[in-house]
Amino acid sequence: MIPVILSGGSGSRLWPLSRKLYPKQFLALAGEHTLFQQTVQRLGFEGIERPIIVCNQAHRFIVSEQLDAIGVGAQAMLMEPFGRNTAPAVAIAALKVLAEGRDELLLVLPADHVISDDAALRKALETARAAAEEGEMVLFGIPAERPETGFGYIKAGRGGDGVAPLTPGAWRVDQFVEKPDSARANEFVRSGGYFWNSGMFLFRASRYLDELRSHEPDIYDTCVLAVERSKAEREVVQIDAGTFACCPDNSIDYAVMEKTSRACVVPLAAGWNDVGSWSSLWEVHTKDGNGNVLKGDVVTENSRNCYVHGNSKLVTLLGMEDVVVVETRDAVMIARKDCVQDVKKLVNTLDAGGRQETQSHCQVYRPWGGYDSVDAGTRHQVKHITVKPGAQLSLQMHHHRAEHWIVVSGTARVTCDDKSFLLTENQSTYIPIASVHRLANPGKIPLEIIEVQSGSYLGEDDIERLEDVYGRSVQVPG
Template sequence: AVTIAALHCLEEHPDPVLLILPADHIMADENRFRQAVAAVVPQAEAGQLITFGIVPKGPETGYGYIRAGQLQGDAYSVECFVEKPNFATAQQYSQSGDYYWNSGMFLCRAVQFLAELERFAPEILASCRQAYAAKRQDLDFLRLEPTAFAACPSDSIDYAIMEKTPNAVVKPLDVGWSDIGSWSALWAVGAQDQDGNVCKGDVITEATRDSYIHSQDRLIATVGIDNLIIVETGDAVLVAHKERGQDIKLIVERLQAEQRRECHSHRKVYRPWGSYESIDEAARFQVKHITVNPGARLSLQMHHHRAEHWTIVSGTALVTRGEEEFLLTENQSTYIPVGTRHRLANPGKIPLELIEVQSGSYLEEDDILRFDDVYGRQSSS
């Protein structure tokens, strides 16, 4: 992903400096973070690759470490990267003053980054260049050539470059950094009530302490529990002990091994024209809430195995059904027989909302034959 970003930035600027940040970090002191980054921009411009090391607040076995060497400007040379240590080793690291938590944040020139890849991981660069060269525009998105990108090794920046290059330096950070890559971490940084609970959504607690409870759709009521993670969404409900938050990946692995649809299919799905949400389903029927953005339209399409009933909730629908074309407004409905070409469009200025009831022998999303599609999609979803 970073290689693609570097290639893309070079199309817009001759040689930009890239600040590479994970999406799940919090900096409590944003001003000090900006100052720390600004202090090492000259070193990045001079060709060094800067990684940011977090000043340890204690022994931590959940992070990798960076051992710092000699001072170089506003950073230190990198002696080595260390994998997640055991507790005794982590104690030694945190007390030595020479080790920092590996944050996974980097600063470097785009051209320098690609040059280091060319030297140490040329197969990554070659795959990404091929995937980016064959990209296509899809509304606000750039779609990479999937075969080339899938062939790209999935190595981390540390492994591919930073552990090998002589140009790596580490900039210490003490800015109130938190990695919120787990539910227990979200609890730690969240606004806690008088009982130590972080509650989101429709939640009622009684004799409940030190828990993270997140409701998306339904009421969650708890009695007499402590130190739990409870997360409810339209797809599933998770209940875990707060100290076992890192082990949720074991559940994900089981879902994948059992080929559960929750791994790839969600109740609410976004499309270029809007979204749909599955409200109910069973053998031979499915009910969806569909939203079509103003001015958007679905493909002209046909289904082999299902019929559809549309009822307009709000807005105006322009319906194509076979050779017919007509408007529907609030509380009006229509029926699309199996094998009939049809299209749904929103000619209005407000979102179009409707309820779709599907019935038939096969209701999966790949039962679709597109005859015309403004978004350039293929016949199956």
């Protein structure tokens, strides 16, 4: 059984903590480890191979670092140039497995879910394995114990002989139901036999591709061609962007599961939560005596059933009930808990206005380290840059800005045109406009510098990358 972990989402409903360049699956929202790391860790038992990770190219180095931090290696990392939903992502994973002469069961898992009962998950996996080995397309269903309007539903039907389950614990899917209104959701809970669609699947690689070829041949054919044209370097596969751009955007549910005659559901009662909104995140955390979940420097008075996340400032609440307050260094979001499903609409509005706060945090991560935006104006910008020991930035030049570098700690190796020299603490240098330059850390401790940029244009896309040890293209900043 090979886990295929889908890690390409942007998690916009958890803005402003979740940003496009650092989405929710890479955040520690429900424990010491990130949601992505927890997904990988819960699969560490016999019969489960190392995972295949499908993620956006912009998240490649985040994925690598988070895997290294928990001591797990991926058997493959499939880099999507952009998202095309889950059906193409799993198709490419299945094609890779078959190309290696294997036809294993693929356990498809989103990277951003919480599961609190690992023993129940393992039991459900064994039930699902028996069904998948008989050629079934298994979907894990969460028993609908309360009415929810934010989930799709599955109605379990009769088994192969009209009464019994297909195999013990697995039932034929009778109907897929779109997100219902409140009245229908209540009816589903009262009638029983309905499950929330978890987005978790188990099927054999060849079975999935056969179903995809039958029901969505355009997706299948485009994925075959995209894999043929992709470039692989050890475990990293760069999916061909030109071909993948032609691939239809569709989910596994719509492309395959709602069309196949072999869809079945295995109940999963394992403390599942998709952490799809601020209210669902409130549900998974321990509350204080007033039902509040408080993170950071937060003080409340006469407030109940609130989720408050402070990051850089003191946050206070007075006389509030059922609200969500999230503070980051560059944004504050306040909402009623019953409105948090609409945070995505808010993000879309911000995107339409060209706001950068949806893209990245003040703290931006790069494969060589990262930087923290300290101050910015129309013609200047100040950053606190950290470079890991032994790491280096790309050899590059800027057309519209000059830079001043001041070493705060560590040792810097600076390349500027035809000169190369070392700087130590409290020393500085100047990088003129259009100079070819590079910053590197030859030392054993992190290098920290203050960078002051000045010029007519300070965007991260003002870069001409001439050489990069991380294999990034000139379009990727930093």
